[in-house]
Amino acid sequence: MKVEIINHSHHQLPEYATLLSAGMDLRANLDEPVVLKPLERRLIPTGLFIALPAGYEAQVRPRSGLAIKKGVTVLNSPGTIDADYRGEICVILINLSQNDFIVNDGERIAQMVIARHEKVEWSNVACLGDTERGSGGFGHSGM
Numbered sequence: 001m002k003v004e005i006i007n008h009s010h011h012q013l014p015e016y017a018t019l020l021s022a023g024m025d026l027r028a029n030l031d032e033p034v035v036l037k038p039l040e041r042r043l044i045p046t047g048l049f050i051a052l053p054a055g056y057e058a059q060v061r062p063r064s065g066l067a068i069k070k071g072v073t074v075l076n077s078p079g080t081i082d083a084d085y086r087g088e089i090c091v092i093l094i095n096l097s098q099n100d101f102i103v104n105d106g107e108r109i110a111q112m113v114i115a116r117h118e119k120v121e122w123s124n125v126a127c128l129g130d131t132e133r134g135s136g137g138f139g140h141s142g143m
Contacts, residue, residue: 009047
């Protein structure tokens with residue numbers, strides 16, 4: 001699918017790392033490094049602006065390597081970019097480690113997955129159909 005994009009950064013466009021990758025890396029677009037203190041959260045710009053077609057969203061997700069190696073993740077994961085949003089894509093990073101983390105210009109900070117979604121039309125009913133699970137909540141299976 002084709003998606004319109006404006007790149008105000010000086011970095012390459014997001015791309016898939018492998019043929020079967022679901023997500024594309026997003027890079028920090030910074031004039032100077034940003035220091036994330038332990039438990040600090042910051043909005044990190046990418047310099048990217050997109051126009052998704054109706055029925056699609058972009059999901060901003062953590063990079064697993066950054067999470068396991070540095071304890072840095074995307075706070076509102078996954079973050080959703082709606083098809084009608086035209087502002088800059090920014091990433092809310094949080095440092096969950098005990099050490100400062102320096103975000104450098106061009107660093108891969110998150111990944112973006114483009115996904116189709118459906119619109120819901122609610123149908124009010126008096127009761128819902130039965131299932132084996134029923135109203136069992138978190139941990140209901142005992143496993």
